[in-house]
Amino acid sequence: MPSIRPSVVAPMRRMVTAHPRSSSLVTKSLRSLAARAVTRALSTAPESSPAVPSVPLLINGEFVESRATAFVPVHDPATQRVLAHTPLATQDEMRAAVDSAKAAFPKWKNTSVSNRARLFFRYQQLLRENEDELAHLITMEHGKTLDDARGDLFRGLEVVEHACSITSLQMGETVAGVATATDVTSFREPLGVCAGIAPFNFPAMVPLWMFPMAIATGNTYVMKPSERVPLTTMRLAELLKEAGVPNGVMNIIHGQHDAVNFLCDAPEIKAISFVGGAPLKASDRHRLPLLAYECP
């Protein structure tokens, strides 16, 4: 496991314990968050019934509640029932996520390629074992049919399966004897911290296009799921943790414009993957809390 910088973790713990809502949520696993979201969507209870959960952040291997003051609701599109609230993460929280990814990079980069591949062998098995729960989460927060949701997950699973081949995929090249007693070898080295910004329309597939190949090649990651459909990504991350991803290798922040600009500007981040667009009229925007990034 990579060394954990106390300076990264301690402020987060302080932040979380200082927050009034943290005591119940931070200690609960994302499984319970996901399960409660599904239960809420299926129940007929009025919307005023108890606490709609805030979607946690993932920083240095811990699921923590944001101290955000602004949130975006996650609705079931068939009913408008609010499933959860996506926080717009604070600058400190986003900074902590990037610091955590940066701190985890040297050790992860030097983890053998075989062991990096093994993480994804375990991960693909966990995705298969949790297919039903993930499909229900996708349907709840996105709206698509359950069969279609299974396809959404499966197309992402195929990328995870491919990541298991990273031992061959990341091979470099060699030419022996380019001159007297001289050989040339090339390596494909990871970049450092990479980031992904995902759209709403494939809650599982598009995030799975992004972080598995980045992490398999030896990078560490900061993922920003769509604020409209963050629950599936949280469960995907929880399963990656269960598969044994070291702390700090996978991090998740939430937000909109400020989060996107943070990822574009943070000097530690070397590469950004983005899928989406924002097909909203300017005149629509005032009706939304903030602009939702969507895959066109």
Added chain:
Amino acid sequence: MGSDGRSGDAAGKHIYDRGGANGKRVQANLGAQNHAVVLEDADPESTVKALVAAGFGAAGQRCMAISRVVLVGGAQALVPRLVELARSLTVGPGTTAGVGIPPVVTPQAKVRIERLITAGVEAGATIPLDGRAYKVDGYPNGNWVGPTILAGVTTDMECYRNEIFGPVLQVLLVNTLDEAIELINANRYGNGTAIFTRSGAAARKFTHEVDCGQVGVNVPIPVPLPMFSFTGSRGSILGDHNFYGKGAVAFHTKWKTVTSNWREDDERALSMAMPTMK
């Protein structure tokens, strides 16, 4: 979104520009307007089923959805069957068995989709199947848009120039395969396209002349598996590396090339010339 729909790419362009200005690699998949070309010799029933699935699945909210059907010559005879099959789809919550068209993502998306349908009708398109103001029993608050077909669409219409991203299939008519290819290549996006035909020669001509990065032959949504990459092209991508597959390895790694000299006898001559490998 402006009348040409280009502002749909604003987020990706912003990230590409701002990330790039900060020295980062960026890969950004943007918009798409995918056309399926149908030739007269295509198998009618399997083609119509493929078009309905690719046009209305996920309520059209896929960046590889078929949102435009280009019927060549006699293939326009397929329109009644297309309408009939689309009309038979069930609209409802994704958790209900047998539902074909789920809700669209937000109330704002529903408003936008319906506005673009109306713009198409006002511009002269016909609407043999109209899914506006759709109701689903028991779900009064859902973001419902029923299956919609706009026919007689032309490329100057606002509905054509925008990515509707809803359960709306736009039908265009042309006389020849060459015209169909010209129409697709004039569209600014190059995410995907498909042709339905039994002619190998026509399919080969299409696959070689059409300027889209993902082409299906009798396959409506040709999204490659990860031994390949997602290879949308032209206006559908900013950046030099594709998502997943070998493209993802290239994107997430940098080359380091090591040149090593291990002579058994030490070279002692001084040379001030630019080193060359000898």
